[in-house]
Amino acid sequence: MNKKMMVVGTLCLGFALAGCTNTDKSLEANKESKMSTKVSQSTKQDVSGTSNSTTKKTSQRKVSVEDAIKAYNEAYPNTSITSLDLDPSFGIYYYEIKGVDDSKEYEVKINAETGELKKEREETLDQDEQNGVEKKNEALELKGILSIEDVSKIAEDSVGEGTANEWSLERDLALTYWEVKVQTGNKEMTVKINAQTGDVLEKELDD
Structure with missing residues (x-):
């Protein structure tokens, strides 16, 4: 009888440990699943925020x-x-x-x-x-002037990085030119571009 009871006790103990192990694994799986969901939601929010910011900037220059x-x-x-x-x-x-x-x-x-x-x-x-x-x-000589989109690309390519955020159309002697400010991190570069030909005339790092 004692041997049978010992065998039964051992089996019960084994089932109990197995149950605990399965429960622990289930809890870990649920935890990982929740973490994954949070990361996924966070990523969606970041992408959405970036998209909204870009859309807002574009919409502000419809004219x-x-x-x-x-x-x-x-x-x-x-x-x-x-x-x-x-x-x-x-x-x-x-x-x-x-x-x-x-x-x-x-x-x-x-x-x-x-x-x-x-x-x-x-x-x-x-x-x-x-x-x-x-x-x-x-x-100003306004015939055939380049668009803001065109001079922005020229200025950004000339600097190598950054985003154009201010534009001025001016004249020096007989030449009409675009002055474009390109923001690169904490610095700002001013690029002067021939308004008709797109030639870069000057680049200067603002203080």
Whole structure:
């Protein structure tokens, strides 16, 4: 009897240990499964956040340079544009466009997402800038200018890394050029590009 009871006891003990082992393995499997689910959800959130950020930046520049110039010309016909800037003010992209006629200087601000135009300033030119002098010296050559997308790629390729985030269309002597700011980590590079040909004229690391 004693031997039979010992055998039965041993078998029971074995089943009990096996049950504990299976339970431990089941708990570990559930734990790993939950961890995997958390990682998967975290990854989805990160990807979603990146996508939303990119979409937001793109959506803030729905209005093209051509559209902005057209809007300015409709507001102030018979004038010449002397400068054009596109940069984020308070997190929103605006075109700031200045122009002149024979006696006055004008400035407008255009929301790059909605196209809403606001007249900012209108003032009389200095005496020595009137009668077409300022227009002759400062008017931009807008025929055949490259788009913001084109000059952004040229600037980024020239720097080798980073993202273009500010653009200015300016004139030096008789040359109209794009000035593009490229952000690379904590540094910012300014690249000047011929507005018609796309040739890189100058690169400078901002302080």
